[in-house]
Amino acid sequence: MAAAYLRWIPLLPLLGAAVLGLGGAWVQRRHGERAVAAIACLPVALAFAIAVRTFAALAAMPAEQRVLVDRLWTWIEIGSLHVDVAFLADPLSALMVLVVTGIGGLIHVYSVGYMRGEPAYWRFFALLNLFTAMMLVLVLADNLLLLFVGWEGVGLCSYALIGFWYADLANARAGSKAFLVNRVGDFAFALGLFLLFWTLEAHAEATLAFREIDRHAAALAGVSLGGWSVLTVITALLFVGATGKSAQIPLYVWLPDAMAGPTPVSALIHAATMVTAGVYLVARLDVLFALAPATLAAIAWVGAATALLAAAIAVVQNDIKKVLAYSTISQLGYMVLALGVGASGAAVFHLMTHAFFKACLFLGAGSVILALHHEQDLRRMGGLRAAMPRTYATFLVSALAIAGVPPLAGFVSKDEILWSALSHGDGGLWLVGWSVAGLTAFYMFRLVFLAFHGEARSEHAAPREAPAVMTVPLTILAAGAVFAGFLGWPEVLGGGNRLGAWLAPAAAHGGAHASHALAWELFSMVASIAMAAAGIAVAYAMYVRGLVAPERIAAWAGGAPYRWLARKLYVDEVYQALFVDGVLGASRVAARADARVIDAAVDGVAAGVRGWSRFQGAVDAIVVDGFVNRVADVALAAGGRLRRLQSGRINAYLYVIVAALVAVLAWQLG
């Protein structure tokens, strides 16, 4: 069904970005921060309202027909390639739009307080609006190429916002790193797109539109490419793209550095929305991925490995934002694991619940950081519970949610993922996911206890609670962390998994619960609750009761495991040596070869010609008779004049032309 209002969802924030980008400095100077904030927040609020309307419109439609389309114009039409600028709202994208505008809107409001006093207030909000617009293009795009516009657009904003305080070169570097690592993924993404397009052109119908791709995907099932199923290759390439955006192995390295950006940016871009783009991509192309079991198996293990690795690293981080960053990578690993076992509905569910509690955690961390005058080291925090009760309460609720304590949102969605892995028949995946649940509970409560409990270790006296403009969004997000799970409350506990049903048309595997053994699902649930409790208990024992000194565990086995984790397994160092230094080395070799081999050869030829022409001139003067001498005199006189400008080399050139002309004429006429 056509719905011309869809376009306003991305256009309104884009408009905000344009106004602030072009005139924001003036607005801020003339009318102050409040005007800037209003211009930034209003479009997002309106977009949220339209998103709600879209959602309601879809809900009112019969389940199988829930599609709204808004076609704007033909973007590219060449030969068989036809790409529209068109937006598509279906259950999946409508849910994403709600998350982006809803949580994005709350983070806009929070930022009004957080960024107070910032000289480039307008630039921050222009970029935040632009980001929102691009993220909405990404989730509403009706085809793969338009999705790529949003995909790179959010990358651009991420770059600019990570390096927002660019006077510190480290921030600028972190931004560049994020963009470049993502570009590696984009390279694979582009190849996947090309291969998909041409395969569809050859075997079905040339298209890049999602609904057409879904329709024709089955026609590609038997096609092979160099011994591989072509669908395996396509999906693998697209998934590499997803590992960039969604910070999975091997391209996760940019996300921890991205914490250099202002904290609301970390919450919005690097926790709640942009980093879920890779998950969204796979869920969007669910039909295609379902036909590529080999890719799915790889995806599941990439997700599991990432979840485990990142959770293990999070345990030893001392920077409050780094803990949350690794936690995000780990939780994204869960979502990717879910995608790999074909449970894209569970992945999207976790994406949504995670958006609530992780945004809340980041914003809570932001309040703490602001209260402590930009202190981020957990070792210099402590005892903030009394001073910042609202922040503490919301943070605690979200921490419980991410740790998987029932009945909070994180418990429900994580449980669905674990159960999907188990019912998929892969005990190994379940085991990894289950262990990660324990690690998650541990590192999360290590953070809570270090920051909010115990004695104050900060040098800054009397930290104060954040203003209402910041705590209200925190409260709303915390409420989401409590209640969002009920949308997908599992059938085994008497729920209807309404979210799974909502997504079912878009995500064909949302109903994994259809035929399962009740006892096993309950087992999985109880086991993960026990794991979460154990994780919290260990953290409590170590960091509140002091029963075990953390230093003793760190020193275990000579301290090597701790050191490796603290140094993030030296992955950054290896990438630097292998890829960055490798490319820079190659570039130096190329530049040197260009100057010393190719250009030197050119100069050599020039010198040779010069010498030859001098020799020729001498021969002319000595051998040729008087008539020719007179011609030569004329030529020399003309050449002499030219020589003043051109050091005489042109003469030789003109000789060559004339000689060549004569030769050709002689050859042709003779």
Next chain:
Amino acid sequence: MDYALSWMIAVPLVGMVVVLLLPSAAHNAIRWAAVAATVPPLGIAAWLFTVFERGDPDFQFVERYAWIPAFDIHYLVGVDGLSISMVLLTALLCFLCVFASWGIEEGVKAYFALFLLLDAAMVGVFVALDFVLFFLFWELMLLPMYFLIGVWGGPRRAYAAIKFFLYTMAGSVLILLAILGLYFSSTPHTFDMIALAESRHQFTEALQYVLWIAFFVGFAIKIPAFPFHTWLPDAHVEAPTAISVILAGVLLKMGTYGILRVNYGMLPIATAELAFACLAALGAWNILYGALCAMAQRDLKKLVAYSSISHMGYVMLGMASFTQQGIDGAVLQMFNHGTVTAMLFLLVGVLYDRAHHREIYGFGGIAPVMPIYTGFVALAFFAALGLPGLSAFISEVLVLLGAWQRTPWLAAVGASAVVLTAGYMLWTLQRVFLGPLNERYASLPDISAREALTLVPLAIIVVALGVYPMPMIELIDATLATLNAAVLPFL
């Protein structure tokens, strides 16, 4: 409008005469005369854009007059989908470059006279349809270019100018020989490029090979394709800003234009045989090699010059795909690179005018000092690295998509450069604009209104053609489809 194309050539020439008649000291009069001489061609170009018959692959606005009947030489001009995009680009950049040349204070009269001669000659190259006329304009263009670099250039201008001249002359010799070869091989003998394209079937395969190589090398020097590219960085570094813009924005396109017009149109058998090695593989190598060299540069202008080499590789790769997407993408890339690289060179010029050097490591943190300037730079840099939503993305993606169909490995090589390009562009942004402020440049003035005037039209085009590229695609599509169809049977 009758004689539209002739007016586009004639008006700058008249302007040149007017400039020459003005007193040397009347700098502003000369400058405004130059403006007056570039506005009508721009207007005509805009008019052509609106009335050009899309969907018609043949030449339009054709004017034909006998010139030297004994050798069947005509004054013959016209535009088709291939050349009209280049005519538009030339008219636009020449207009903007007059303003970019405002700061020239020495030899103003000679400078603008030569500049207008260059303008006329460049338009002539793109609209000429008789080989003699084509070659005349081709050579006519060299002369002012040589002097503009050699007289108004930087410290090593003499070396750069002579290098440019010799390189291009070497190419010219080959082109001239090949033109004569075509003339004598056609029956009846003719220099008429339309007739030669129509009678392409009479050229034997062996002849096509020889002539193809000659034309190719001649044009490849202009592109510039590896290994004939080393004149470009030198010429760019020494040339004054506006001349760099013309050089990269227009002159380089003559190489790829020539290959499409002549090699593709008249020598299809050889094109089918040689395109893989000489265009696709070499193009992919250009992309990679240019990007790697750019990354190692410490001179801002040299970096942009090498990025041009890299970006022109996409044109070669795309045209050798023999898919409609690839070949359309190639010509679109010619146009888009023209606008984007023009912005880049203008921007480098702005900085050079203030700091009097272009050392990448000599700046640092100047973004807050020149915020508007930094905004323009960011737009141009992100356009150059192919950010979706901006024009160059469309052409690069079309090129790579097309190339994937014929030579997936080369498309992959070309696509891998998106990482390298982003690498050197962002690294440069970081070194020049971000980080702690280099106190030496704490008081650089931001961009002036005149400088902004030269950049704004380009910025608008870069954004508009990224969001809505169809007006350009419709312009070029039909002609390129015909051109491609001529080669396809021989693949």
